[in-house]
Amino acid sequence: xxxxxxxxxFLRRIAIMVGAGHVPGINAVIMGAAxxxxxxxxxxxxIRDGFDGLLYPERYPDGGLLTLDTKLIExxxxxxxxxxxxxxxxxxxxxxxxxxxxxxxxxxxxxxLIKKLHAENIDALIAVVGGxxxxxxxxxxxxxxxxxxxxxxxxxxxxxxxxxxxxxxxxSTTIEMLDRVRQAAQAARKIGVVEVLGEQAGWIALQAGxxxxxxxxxxxxxxxxxxxxxxxxxxxxxxxxPYGLVVVAEGVKLIDDDNPQDKPSSLKASLAPLATGDASxxxxxxxxxxxxxxxxxxxxxxxxxxxxxxxxxxxxxxTPTAVDRQLxxxxxxxxxxxxxxxxxxxxxxxxxxxxxxxxxxxxxxKLRTVPLDGGFVKIACSLGIFLGREL
Amino acid sequence: MSKKNVKPSAPxxxxxxxxxxxxxxxxxxxxxxxxxxxxxxCKWCGNPESIAFKPELSYDxxxxxxxxxxxxxxxxxFPEGAFYVVEGSDDTIHVNWDLAGDCDESLACLCPxxxxxxFGKEMTVDEVLEEVEKDESFYRSTGGGLTLSGGECLLAPxxxxxxxxxxxxxxxxxxxxxxxxxxxxxxxxVLAHVDTCLHDHKLTDSERHKKxxxxxxxxxxxxxxxxYETFPDIDFIARTPLIPGINADEEHIRAVxxxxxxxxxxxxxxxxxxxxxxxxxxxxxxxxxxxxxxKTPSDDVVQRLQAIIDEAFGRSGEEPGGLK
Numbered sequence: 001x002x003x004x005x006x007x008x009x010f011l012r013r014i015a016i017m018v019g020a021g022h023v024p025g026i027n028a029v030i031m032g033a034a035x036x037x038x039x040x041x042x043x044x045x046x047i048r049d050g051f052d053g054l055l056y057p058e059r060y061p062d063g064g065l066l067t068l069d070t071k072l073i074e075x076x077x078x079x080x081x082x083x084x085x086x087x088x089x090x091x092x093x094x095x096x097x098x099x100x101x102x103x104x105x106x107x108x109x110x111x112x113l114i115k116k117l118h119a120e121n122i123d124a125l126i127a128v129v130g131g132x133x134x135x136x137x138x139x140x141x142x143x144x145x146x147x148x149x150x151x152x153x154x155x156x157x158x159x160x161x162x163x164x165x166x167x168x169x170x171x172s173t174t175i176e177m178l179d180r181v182r183q184a185a186q187a188a189r190k191i192g193v194v195e196v197l198g199e200q201a202g203w204i205a206l207q208a209g210x211x212x213x214x215x216x217x218x219x220x221x222x223x224x225x226x227x228x229x230x231x232x233x234x235x236x237x238x239x240x241x242p243y244g245l246v247v248v249a250e251g252v253k254l255i256d257d258d259n260p261q262d263k264p265s266s267l268k269a270s271l272a273p274l275a276t277g278d279a280s281x282x283x284x285x286x287x288x289x290x291x292x293x294x295x296x297x298x299x300x301x302x303x304x305x306x307x308x309x310x311x312x313x314x315x316x317x318x319t320p321t322a323v324d325r326q327l328x329x330x331x332x333x334x335x336x337x338x339x340x341x342x343x344x345x346x347x348x349x350x351x352x353x354x355x356x357x358x359x360x361x362x363x364x365x366k367l368r369t370v371p372l373d374g375g376f377v378k379i380a381c382s383l384g385i386f387l388g389r390e391l
Numbered sequence: 392m393s394k395k396n397v398k399p400s401a402p403x404x405x406x407x408x409x410x411x412x413x414x415x416x417x418x419x420x421x422x423x424x425x426x427x428x429x430x431x432x433c434k435w436c437g438n439p440e441s442i443a444f445k446p447e448l449s450y451d452x453x454x455x456x457x458x459x460x461x462x463x464x465x466x467x468x469f470p471e472g473a474f475y476v477v478e479g480s481d482d483t484i485h486v487n488w489d490l491a492g493d494c495d496e497s498l499a500c501l502c503p504x505x506x507x508x509x510f511g512k513e514m515t516v517d518e519v520l521e522e523v524e525k526d527e528s529f530y531r532s533t534g535g536g537l538t539l540s541g542g543e544c545l546l547a548p549x550x551x552x553x554x555x556x557x558x559x560x561x562x563x564x565x566x567x568x569x570x571x572x573x574x575x576x577x578x579x580x581v582l583a584h585v586d587t588c589l590h591d592h593k594l595t596d597s598e599r600h601k602k603x604x605x606x607x608x609x610x611x612x613x614x615x616x617x618x619y620e621t622f623p624d625i626d627f628i629a630r631t632p633l634i635p636g637i638n639a640d641e642e643h644i645r646a647v648x649x650x651x652x653x654x655x656x657x658x659x660x661x662x663x664x665x666x667x668x669x670x671x672x673x674x675x676x677x678x679x680x681x682x683x684x685x686k687t688p689s690d691d692v693v694q695r696l697q698a699i700i701d702e703a704f705g706r707s708g709e710e711p712g713g714l715k
Contacts (some may be wrong), residue, residue, distance in 0.1 A: 053436055102610055104429075104606060105430075237472035361472070364472060365472055365485070369477065377588075
């Protein structure tokens with residue numbers, strides 16, 4: 001499929017696809033990869049809506065593949081929503097279809113996907129995917145697909161890279177909104193209990209909680225019991241300061257002191273291939289459950305009134321921050337470099353000052369969680385922010 | 392209930408569960424046999440473990456003793472990467488469901504605590520009937536029997552027909568629960584051995600039916616109409632799983648009544664108020680439960696809709712045959 005164009009270079013055709021769910025900065029990744037490819041004289045195409053543009057080209061009157069030439073890329077707004085669109089599911093091993101007997105079934109279309117990539121003369125694929133997408137790409141790579149992944153995660157829980165693009169934007173928006181909740185709590189003389197993104201890792205909750213001076217921050221890494229939180233709030237919420245702010249990551253684990261033999265209740269679970277929901281979702285329980293549970297639990301033990309609020313989808317969108325925009329461009333360029341170097345079956349990792357490539361086998365089944373002896377935990381403790389138990 | 396002249400039964404089926412002493416799925420006290428495999432993907436499904444045809448792995452983290460105490464599943468012969476522990480976190484073992492798909496009974500049974508289990512087991516007709524026959528005396532005293540459910544029991548027409556025929560030969564009353572989304576030949580084959588047919592009318596509007604279940608309802612309605620006409624001796628009972636915001640409205644109930652009332656062998660229409668009973672099962676399968684935010688219908692709504700049904704069947708609300 002490669003064609004020599006002189007100077008030891010080859011004309012190549014590279015495809016890029018985006019996993020499910022929006023993360024601010026996706027267009028910048030596409031721009032970075034496409035510009036770097038075009039500079040090498042390579043052709044870059046984008047697959048519309050996950051793999052749908054390739055698997056179901058008949059659904060796209062203008063074609064399921066979009067040529068990302070210099071003209072298009074130059075006019076692309078890196079702040080806008082994803083150019084290539086998204087599909088709710090990107091798992092070619094379990095594609096939900098309705099068969100000729102009008103019955104719903106999940107079929108394995110992974111072989112067909114690889115055949116179609118060959119038929120389109122695509123040499124390699126850049127996949128901009130989250131945690132589960134990395135496993136799917138790992139399986140496709142084991143079947144022979146040359147793929148380099150770009151990690152995308154708002155929670156920043158993907159291991160192997162210091163920071164995923166999208167996280168900084170979500171953190172900034174969360175801080176801005178927490179400031180507003182704090183003002184509302186102050187005015188109403190209540191305790192605001194705010195659920196923020198963080199099903200697997202508590203980075204957003206902890207960093208945003210530190211930034212706004214929350215009274216307590218509850219994260220999945222530190223199982224907590226509400227009695228201890230209530231006791232601490234009793235000290236902090238006084239007649240002179242009759243309000244409070246508790247930041248709760250959606251994956252918070254609550255311990256019931258009355259039944260110590262019980263394991264902490266976890267709100268998280270990974271998804272099975274037959275999951276009926278969107279592939280981007282790694283959450284069994286929907287948004288709002290953690291805030292409700294904590295607000296209600298605290299109110300039962302405090303004289304003060306609590307009110308739950310949920311950030312949820314509000315912080316998933318928006319214009320990428322300057323940090324995310326640069327990071328996303330760098331990830332795009334890094335992925336193209338990975339293809340140029342033949343680093344297939346890997347994930348681009350940003351570990352300053354280097355851009356690394358982590359084998360997918362090492363990137364999956366790991367989480368980048370908040371270390372209890374890390375700097376952010378120490379800062380929070382020094383600021384008097386309660387983390388659910390004494391550390 | 393003589394066992395004489397019982398034919399040896401060849402077909403096998405994937406049985407999810409055999410539940411005894413059931414009282415809501417047909418007349419009297421019954422034994423419900425749940426088969427695996429469904430042709431719909433209802434977002435409120437209370438039996439997610441019945442969707443796939445093949446036996447499938449489930450994981451109950453409450454039974455797992457963790458990596459330090461056990462950790463067997465982290466090593467061969469379990470598939471590489473199927474189970475893992477998060478570094479720096481607790482001892483809990485997690486499942487990567489995308490890599491655990493190859494685990495079968497031979498691996499699941501290696502788990503000493505029973506945290507890994509297979510949903511579904513291949514059984515012969517005779518094996519199932521042997522279980523069912525254990526409550527023969529209850530069937531006799533209450534007018535109960537065997538109810539075949541799922542999943543969609545009509546998707547295994549040979550096994551289901553043989554099972555129901557075998558039950559009849561043993562003098563056991565038979566019932567099925569079906570959503571009707573199968574080729575007519577499947578339905579026809581099984582209904583030949585059925586006394587009571589509990590069948591779902593989930594949504595009236597075909598587009599909305601597709602949105603919430605995955606397919607249009609044209610074929611389903613055609614099947615039911617043909618079934619009412621072809622099998623006049625079967626007692627048909629229509630059912631609607633009642634979900635606020637989806638189908639808990641007067642328009643749907645009246646549309647179903649209009650569809651069933653011309654057929655005298657449709658003897659009742661039952662409302663099944665939606666409950667999130669399946670949530671725990673979703674967790675153990677790692678499947679997302681999409682209707683988590685939906686509430687159960689209020690008593691007022693259920694009573695109002697039930698009154699419409701009672702009126703259509705010419706009875707007062709207190710009489711039997713009302714809300715189940």
